[in-house]
Amino acid sequence: MPEKIIPDIVVGRLPIYLRALQRMLEENRRVTSSQELGERLGISAAQIRKDLSQFGEFGKQGTGYSIEFLADQIKKILHVDQVWDMAVIGAGDIGSAVARYQGFANRGLRVAMIFDNDPSKVGSQVGPFTVKDIKTIKDSVREAGIKVAMIATPSQTAQEVAEELVSSGVRAILNYAPINLNVPEDVKVQYIDPVIHLQRMTYYL
Amino acid sequence: MPEKIIPDIVVGRLPIYLRALQRMLEENRRVTSSQELGERLGISAAQIRKDLSQFGEFGKQGTGYSIEFLADQIKKILHVDQVWDMAVIGAGDIGSAVARYQGFANRGLRVAMIFDNDPSKVGSQVGPFTVKDIKTIKDSVREAGIKVAMIATPSQTAQEVAEELVSSGVRAILNYAPINLNVPEDVKVQYIDPVIHLQRMTYYL
DNA sequence: TAGATTGTTAATCGATTAACAATC
DNA sequence: TAGATTGTTAATCGATTAACAATC
Missing domain, CATH: 3.40.50.720 (NAD(P)-binding Rossmann-like Domain)
Incomplete structure (x- = not known):
């Protein structure tokens, strides 16, 4: 089974998402939505959901994403869960x-x-x-x-x-x-x- | 007549082209082609020609582009013919x-x-x-x-x-x-x- | 339950590439 | 002239957006 190839442009947005999520954590926020994240970054909510869906399902219908959980997942994807x-x-x-x-x-x-x-x-x-x-x-x-x-x-x-x-x-x-x-x-x-x-x-x- | 809107992604490549052209000038080169420029930058020759064609006609069939002339034109387009x-x-x-x-x-x-x-x-x-x-x-x-x-x-x-x-x-x-x-x-x-x-x-x- | 928001599909939009007539 | 390379068109490819069923 060939591994799914992720477009480079999608990979390039993950660090942007991660940075925003880490900032939210500093603000002691717990959950966010694709819409809120998108507004902060000037990116459409649909695009954020689409990007994340390439790697798995990280949110919950009705409530959105746990900021800490999503940040951890993106860190793993980007291999920066290590130093x-x-x-x-x-x-x-x-x-x-x-x-x-x-x-x-x-x-x-x-x-x-x-x-x-x-x-x-x-x-x-x-x-x-x-x-x-x-x-x-x-x-x-x-x-x-x-x-x-x-x-x-x-x-x-x-x-x-x-x-x-x-x-x-x-x-x-x-x-x-x-x-x-x-x-x-x-x-x-x-x-x-x-x-x-x-x-x-x-x-x- | 509405001014033609140039895609931001095209504008974003012009500085890259300009930098390469200025380096060629330092190497005392006189002319180049979309193919040569593309090889240096890892960009297809067709894309370079397409990008430039948004702003005018800067080359000559058969011979390519005068490096100095093209660099000057791009400088004007980017408004860096001033300081x-x-x-x-x-x-x-x-x-x-x-x-x-x-x-x-x-x-x-x-x-x-x-x-x-x-x-x-x-x-x-x-x-x-x-x-x-x-x-x-x-x-x-x-x-x-x-x-x-x-x-x-x-x-x-x-x-x-x-x-x-x-x-x-x-x-x-x-x-x-x-x-x-x-x-x-x-x-x-x-x-x-x-x-x-x-x-x-x-x-x- | 009602409201909110996800993950995903299909439609749209835009960018890149291939190809070639024009011509230096 | 013959060879090379442009500018441009049409075809292809890929990315974004809109919409909505699923469901928390």
Whole structure:
């Protein structure tokens, strides 16, 4: 029996739902409905129900969804019912900010190490981490079993760093360098480039 | 005659095309084709041609596109043939990194000012900027005619900052706080939350 | 029970792709 | 000219929405 393939666009909305649910939990809410969730997020209630139905039945007719239960289920689906250690490559402004970022807590991810190629940075402290030499990526990342990494180097070095990471066992890369990476098919890449988002808005100005 | 409405998803790809074209220019390339561009970006050649055809005819049969010409045209379409001044709110790790970011150069955007509400930060230097008091947002932003802002405050203050910005004339907001903002319809918001991107990948691990 | 809301089906809507005449 | 590549149309594919029976 072939496993059902979930559209990537659906997977992409689950983290949005999860974030909203966790916020509701902080507000000490207990239950919600597809309609309420949809209004908060600007997504139709039908779409939320449809998305969730791809993975199972999580609600109750008449009453809606237990926020805690649904959040737990989505965490399981996204594999963030565990904590993934991450490597950060590049200890410049962006890499350092990411390494110190408090926003990973309770969301299934944590920074475990940070690397740079600048001898004057290697050995220095960034938040709770001592910057490691980029030459040691392979050993450190492989030994720690790290599968997730963030690239925050200049564009010129991003591709070679990506290849290093992949050959060290990394399977998911979040790339802050404004350049497209070529990686094997089974490696996932996501991009964060503020300019891309900004230019998407200046069109309407 | 009603102006043709361009799908948002098409607008969203233009910055990607532009970034690739500018990189080709740096490589001293002169012409490219929809096929080559598509291969670099993992997008079909047909889609690129279809997207561009929404805005005009920019290529030549048999030879393809002048990289410089096409880049200039896309810049005009996205309104980044000018430079937009931006305000950054929040002078923590992320706000400071953004204020110092070199990646805005030549892409139609530049940081003009940065604000914080912490008295110990107000007056200090962040890159080339002196941190301003958040209380002065309204006057400073309005007077400078700023239309674009980036929010890099804690989640709790993001919504009220957004309202302040909107009432000061801002029409495009890039939000680094992991929370959905409620703004008037004619104000654009984009979100950057690394965790959203990461969780989208852990699904496949 | 009556009201509310789910999960799901079918209909609609929109986006992507394939194909090709036009033409550089 | 022959080869290459565009811009565009029609066909395909996929995603969203509307509607409602089921049921808490």
